[in-house]
Amino acid sequence: METRELRYFVAVAEELHFGRAAQRLGIAQPPLSRAIAQLERRLGATLLNRDSRGVALTAAGTVLLQEAGAALDAVEAAERRTRRAALATTGRPAVVLAAKAGASGELLAKILAAYAAEPGAVRVDVILCGPGEQARVLHDGRADVAILHRPFDDTAGFDTEDLRTERQIVILPAGHPLSTRPHLRLDEITDLSDLPLPRWPRPDGTFADGPGPQIRDHTQLTQLVALGRACAIVPESACAGLGEDLTAVPVPDAPHVTTVIAWPPHSRSPEVAGLVRAAVML
Numbered sequence: 376m377e378t379r380e381l382r383y384f385v386a387v388a389e390e391l392h393f394g395r396a397a398q399r400l401g402i403a404q405p406p407l408s409r410a411i412a413q414l415e416r417r418l419g420a421t422l423l424n425r426d427s428r429g430v431a432l433t434a435a436g437t438v439l440l441q442e443a444g445a446a447l448d449a450v451e452a453a454e455r456r457t458r459r460a461a462l463a464t465t466g467r468p469a470v471v472l473a474a475k476a477g478a479s480g481e482l483l484a485k486i487l488a489a490y491a492a493e494p495g496a497v498r499v500d501v502i503l504c505g506p507g508e509q510a511r512v513l514h515d516g517r518a519d520v521a522i523l524h525r526p527f528d529d530t531a532g533f534d535t536e537d538l539r540t541e542r543q544i545v546i547l548p549a550g551h552p553l554s555t556r557p558h559l560r561l562d563e564i565t566d567l568s569d570l571p572l573p574r575w576p577r578p579d580g581t582f583a584d585g586p587g588p589q590i591r592d593h594t595q596l597t598q599l600v601a602l603g604r605a606c607a608i609v610p611e612s613a614c615a616g617l618g619e620d621l622t623a624v625p626v627p628d629a630p631h632v633t634t635v636i637a638w639p640p641h642s643r644s645p646e647v648a649g650l651v652r653a654a655v656m657l
Contacts, residue, residue, distance in 0.1 A: 376418075378446075378447065378450055380414045381443040382447065383396075383400065383407055383410045383414075384411060384414060384436075385443050386399050387407070387430065388439075388440045389440075391430045393407060393408055411423065418435075420435040422435055422436035423436055448514065448515055451516060452515050455516035455517060456519065456644075469497040469498070469644075469646045470497060470498075470519050470647060470650055471500045471502060471518045472499055472518060472520045472521065472522070473502045473508070473513055473520070473521040474501060474502070474504065475503070475522070476503040476593060477592060477593020477613075478522075478612075479524075480615070482634065482657075483522060485657055486650070486654045486657065487501075489654070489656065489657055490650045492653075493653055495649065496646075496649060502518055505592060506527075506576060506591070507528060507576075507577075507578055509522065509528060510523060510529055513533065513638070513639070514532070519638065519642065519647050520636060520638045520650055520651065521533075521638075522635075522637075523535070523637050524610070524633070524634055525632070526630060526632070527632070530637055532640070533637040533638060533640065534639070534640045535636065535637045536636050536651060536655045537633055537634075538633075538635060538636055538654060540631050540632070540633045540634075541612055541634075542611050543611065543626050543629035543630070544608070544610075544623040544624060545608050545623070545626050546596075546609060546613070547600065547624060548570075548601055548602075549620050551603075554622035554624065556624055557624075557625070558625045559626055561608075564606060567606060568586075570605055570606040571606075572607065573587045573588055573589070573596060573607060574589050574590065575590055575591075576589075588604055593613075597617070597621060601618065601620040601621055608629055610634075636650075
């Protein structure tokens with residue numbers, strides 16, 4: 376199969392309309408119809424049911440839509456990484472690292488400093504991401520390496536090395552009645568009606584229902600906690616740099632968070648290997 380055929384099929388499968396798919400692709404409808412028919416003949420399977428009511432995916436078409444999306448994403452990621460490798464010889468950055476904004480700042484600085492001291496080190500560009508975005512930019516080739524946090528980030532499909540494991544704490548407004556406690560339980564925190572836990576965006580950008588404020592970054596989070604509008608359960612390392620208007624209290628029964636460095640399993644980049652080695656040796 377050609378990538379062109381897969382792109383044509385994905386457009387029709389998502390639009391479920393040949394006319395709209397052709398418009399989306401910027402081509403005429405007849406060659407699109409011929410390309411889909413040729414793809415079906417090559418695979419020996421009907422991918423789309425067409426009748427007077429419209430277009431619908433068959434079981435085989437549903438499978439191909441899932442597989443085609445992953446294949447096209449992999450091709451696009453390979454193109455991005457190849458272009459970046461080619462540009463490395465001109466002095467452009469050869470490695471791109473993705474990390475969550477507001478998280479692991481001290482660790483990230485140590486990793487970059489350690490790698491810079493490595494023989495043959497190249498410049499590293501850092502992409503600061505919103506919650507859960509690091510894995511996405513690593514998958515699609517915008518990044519070569521990412522700092523992820525289990526159990527919050529999905530590490531499936533990547534090679535990883537653990538960097539550190541830490542407990543979690545709850546951030547409260549200074550002066551809150553519970554801010555002087557030596558520790559708090561998860562159920563005590565979830566019962567705080569005056570300080571609801573924030574709602575972070577899902578991968579599709581939507582938010583779960585709930586009373587807590589919608590949060591997109593660490594700056595929003597700390598401001599809302601300081602204003603007495605929320606509390607937040609975060610890794611202990613997030614305590615660094617907290618202002619006097621915030622207090623951190625340990626939460627012993629919260630799951631521990633493991634920070635890992637992740638990269639695509641097929642990577643053969645010596646620069647990626649050097650960055651991973653520097654991170655692991657800290």
